[in-house]
Amino acid sequence: MENSSPSISVIVSTYNSEEWLEKVLWGFHQQSYPDFEVVIADDGSGPRTKDLIRSMQNTFFYEIQHVWQEDDGFQKSKILNKALKACRAEYILMTDGDCIPRKDFVEVHYLNRAAGHFISGGYFMLPMNISQLITKEDIEEQNCFNIKWLETHGIAKKFKRTKLTAKGHVSKFLNSWTPTTASWNGHNSSGWKKDILRVNGFDERMQYGGQDRELGERLVNSGIKSIQLRYSAICVHLDHKRGYKTEVSIQKNKYIRKQVKKTRSSWTDYGLTKK
Numbered sequence: 001m002e003n004s005s006p007s008i009s010v011i012v013s014t015y016n017s018e019e020w021l022e023k024v025l026w027g028f029h030q031q032s033y034p035d036f037e038v039v040i041a042d043d044g045s046g047p048r049t050k051d052l053i054r055s056m057q058n059t060f061f062y063e064i065q066h067v068w069q070e071d072d073g074f075q076k077s078k079i080l081n082k083a084l085k086a087c088r089a090e091y092i093l094m095t096d097g098d099c100i101p102r103k104d105f106v107e108v109h110y111l112n113r114a115a116g117h118f119i120s121g122g123y124f125m126l127p128m129n130i131s132q133l134i135t136k137e138d139i140e141e142q143n144c145f146n147i148k149w150l151e152t153h154g155i156a157k158k159f160k161r162t163k164l165t166a167k168g169h170v171s172k173f174l175n176s177w178t179p180t181t182a183s184w185n186g187h188n189s190s191g192w193k194k195d196i197l198r199v200n201g202f203d204e205r206m207q208y209g210g211q212d213r214e215l216g217e218r219l220v221n222s223g224i225k226s227i228q229l230r231y232s233a234i235c236v237h238l239d240h241k242r243g244y245k246t247e248v249s250i251q252k253n254k255y256i257r258k259q260v261k262k263t264r265s266s267w268t269d270y271g272l273t274k275k
Contacts, residue, residue: 005089006035006063006088008091009037009093010094011039011084011092012095013040013041013042013043013079013186014096016045016046017097022056024096024099024100027235031062031103031104032107033106034061037062037063037065037087040064040083042066042067043071044068045071067082067083069082074207074249076202076211078202081202084193090193094212095235096186096187099187099236102235103142105121105234108229112232117191117226118184118190118192118195118224118226118227119189119190119191119226120226121188122234123188123234123235124163124164124236126150128239133153147161150164164236166232180228182227183217185212187237189216191224199215199222200267201272202215203271206253206256207249207252209250209253209254213257218260218267219266222266223266
């Protein structure tokens with residue numbers, strides 16, 4: 001393994017979801033752009049996740065770093081900050097351990113990166129039956145991004161599936177036409193490490209509910225602009241339960257985001273460095 005730093009560090013968050021994580025890691029093994037590392041931000045998983053990573057580490061062409069912390073409830077912001085510190089690249093791509101990347105996922109982020117900007121990508125949500133059905137071979141053959149294959153397993157004909165079918169000028173038009181704000185999304189966003197460090201990373205007071213968007217809002221307040229690529233940078237989102245979702249955390253996060261908007265703050269005192 002060469003010691004030179006990769007062009008991109010891909011942070012993949014996970015928690016006790018070995019079946020989904022394995023599929024995601026196979027997705028990164030199909031990437032058309034190869035100069036990246038994967039940094040797994042593990043929010044307290046048991047030994048099965050560590051065993052999975054160890055068993056597969058030599059299978060993939062890319063290097064894997066496993067950054068782990070003790071289980072203390074939903075503390076994704078904390079583990080993402082730890083993963084950020086471990087990243088060796090100047091450019092960071094963030095996604096989740098339940099999102100299989102399309103084979104051009106890293107390449108699209110790499111080719112569209114721009115100084116003073118972050119990228120907001122898109123996802124296509126899959127139901128549980130298809131999430132479980134997807135095999136290594138389906139990922140290698142990109143069946144899980146093939147609308148005809150998905151239709152045979154019950155995907156409805158809705159506009160949202162355009163994310164999987166749009167190409168070239170069509171995807172560029174849809175990126176510019178969509179009314180959806182180009183926010184920082186934990187499942188599919190990228191930006192420069194120096195920009196993220198400048199706003200002090202994630203606010204570690206925040207648990208589930210918009211902590212990723214809050215980072216993006218501070219980036220915007222610091223002068224960073226967003227690029228909308230929800231029809232170009234694509235992953236499929238595997239279904240799962242969200243037992244960590246609580247009304248308390250959602251309301252607390254809404255209050256923090258409201259204060260960030262009100263004060264136009266670009267800094268948090270509860271991020272990578274503390275007061």
